[in-house]
Structures are given as C-alpha cells and as structure tokens.
Amino acid sequence: MTSSVQSVRDTPRRETTRRYVLPLLLAYPLLAMAGALTHRQVFPLIALSLLLTAVLLPRLLTRRVRPWLAWLGLLSALLLLSLYGFASLLLEAVPVLINALLACWFGRTLASAEPLVARFIVAIEGAERLQQPGVARYARQLTWFWTVLLGVQAGVLAMLLLFAAHGGLLARLGIVSPLPLSDRWASAWLHVGGYALLGAAFLLEYAYRRWRLRHLSHPGLHDMLLQLALHWPQLLHGNRAATP
Known part of the structure; x- marks a missing residue:
C-alpha cells in the first residue's frame, strides 16, 4: 500500500522530468558547438549549466534543500571556472566522461544475467521477446559492441583533449605535446x-x-525511442526492480 501511494506521488515528478530533461539535453550540444565555433566562454558556461540541471533535475524536483544547495554550489563553481577561462576546457572533457561512464554502464551488466541491451528489449517489447530464437544471444553481443565502441571513443577523445597542438590540456599547461594533433x-x-x-x-x-532477426517483427524507430524515453528508470535499475 505504501509503495502504491509513493508511486502515485512520484508520477507527476517523473512526468515533469521527462518533459524538461530532453529539451535541456538537446540544447546542450548546440551550445557546445556554438562555444567551439565562437570561442566565447558564455556558451560553454550555459551548456554546462543546462547539462548539470538535466542531471540533477529529478533530485531538484523533490524540493529538498540539499540538492538545491549542491546545484547552486556547482553553478557557482562553473561561473568561477569560466571567469578564469576554464569553462571551455571543462566542456571538452564532458564527452570523455560521458563515453567512459556509458562504457562502464554497458560493461558492468555483462557480468550479470541481464546485459543492458536485454533491459532495453524487455522495456520496449516485453520479457517474452528474449525467449524468441536468437534474441538473448544478440542482446549480449550488442552489449559487448557498445561497451567496446564507447570505451574506444572515450580513449580517442581523451587523446584529442590532451594532445591538441595549441588548445589541448598539455599545451595549456605549457607542456610540449609529444603527439601534436590539429586543433x-x-x-x-x-x-x-x-x-x-x-x-x-x-542507426x-x-x-x-532488422536484417539479422528478420524472422521477427520489430517496432518502428520512433516507437522504440519513445519507449526508451518512457522506461529509462527501468533501464537504470534493471527490469527485476520494475516488477511488482
């Protein structure tokens, strides 16, 4: 009974989160590109502020004091960094962190009986889908694929961030890059x-x-993305956590 009441109370907060997080996340790369093209600190500052707000929004909506204090403190730190010209460097480090965290997220689930792509399948198409021929095996293989791709991407981005000839971290610290890359x-x-x-x-x-599992029906791309957006808490905690 208590869990049902709590679920009802959480529903408006989840709907508000879904409504505002996506626009914030979509605005982030646009502002990041504007900062890269114009070299003005205001764009990376706003981009980082929007990303921080999107990440903390579920906790901010609880109306507790600590998340709001943390949010204000982090915004103040971003403002201070921008005044010293480090906001753009911090913004460039975000893709490295995102790819590394996603690689870890995918990779950690490989040690379980529920690889992350299997969670996607259950969230979108139901648990029965995994019982169909070839689906469970493909889910584990695809989880491996994303783990490797994201891990390699994080490594490449880290090298670019470090070794760019003039704008890289080493160059900004006054160290000659051993592998000078085009800025x-x-x-x-x-x-x-x-x-x-x-x-x-x-894509x-x-x-x-759709070709490999052509013996099965598949949801459209729009429907698949919509279901992923609607069930993202289930993906974070696992499908077993979502069962009553």
Whole structure:
C-alpha cells in the first residue's frame, strides 16, 4: 500500500522530468558547438549549466534543500571556472566522461544475467521477446559492441583533449605535446564527430538488427525511442526492480 501511494506521488515528478530533461539535453550540444565555433566562454558556461540541471533535475524536483544547495554550489563553481577561462576546457572533457561512464554502464551488466541491451528489449517489447530464437544471444553481443565502441571513443577523445597542438590540456599547461594533433580536427571530433559516430552506429545497428532477426517483427524507430524515453528508470535499475 505504501509503495502504491509513493508511486502515485512520484508520477507527476517523473512526468515533469521527462518533459524538461530532453529539451535541456538537446540544447546542450548546440551550445557546445556554438562555444567551439565562437570561442566565447558564455556558451560553454550555459551548456554546462543546462547539462548539470538535466542531471540533477529529478533530485531538484523533490524540493529538498540539499540538492538545491549542491546545484547552486556547482553553478557557482562553473561561473568561477569560466571567469578564469576554464569553462571551455571543462566542456571538452564532458564527452570523455560521458563515453567512459556509458562504457562502464554497458560493461558492468555483462557480468550479470541481464546485459543492458536485454533491459532495453524487455522495456520496449516485453520479457517474452528474449525467449524468441536468437534474441538473448544478440542482446549480449550488442552489449559487448557498445561497451567496446564507447570505451574506444572515450580513449580517442581523451587523446584529442590532451594532445591538441595549441588548445589541448598539455599545451595549456605549457607542456610540449609529444603527439601534436590539429586543433581544428580535435575540436570538431570532440563536439560533433563523436556524437555523429554514435548516432550513425545506432542507426546502422538498427538496420542490421532488422536484417539479422528478420524472422521477427520489430517496432518502428520512433516507437522504440519513445519507449526508451518512457522506461529509462527501468533501464537504470534493471527490469527485476520494475516488477511488482
């Protein structure tokens, strides 16, 4: 009974989170690209502030004091960093962190009986889908694929961040880069290319899946993305956590 009441209370908060998190996340890469093109600190400052707000929004909506104090403290730290010209560098480190965290997220689930892609399948199409021929095996293989791709991407982005000839971390610290890389290409991949690669990999995998598992019916791309957005808490905690 208590859990049911709590679920009812949490429903408006979850709906508010879904309504506002996506626009915040969509605005983030646009502002990041604007900062890379204009070299103005205001754009990375706003981009980082929106990303921070999107991450903390579920806790902020609880109206507790500690999340709001943490949010204000982190915003103040971002403002201070921007005054010293470090906001753009921090923004460039975000893709490295995102890819590394996602690689760890996918990779950790490989040690369990429920790899992350299997959670996606259950959330979108139901647990019965995993019992169909070839689906469970493909889910584990695809989890491996994303773990490796994201891990390699994090490594490449870290090298670009460190070794860019003039804008890299080593150069900003006054250290000659042992592997000087083009600043233009480094910035382009950090802010555009990395996201484009993941988007292309997602679309190509979707097409390959429909061919490989062509003996099964598949949801449309729009429906699949919508279901992922609606069931993201289930993906974070596992499908077993969602069962009553």
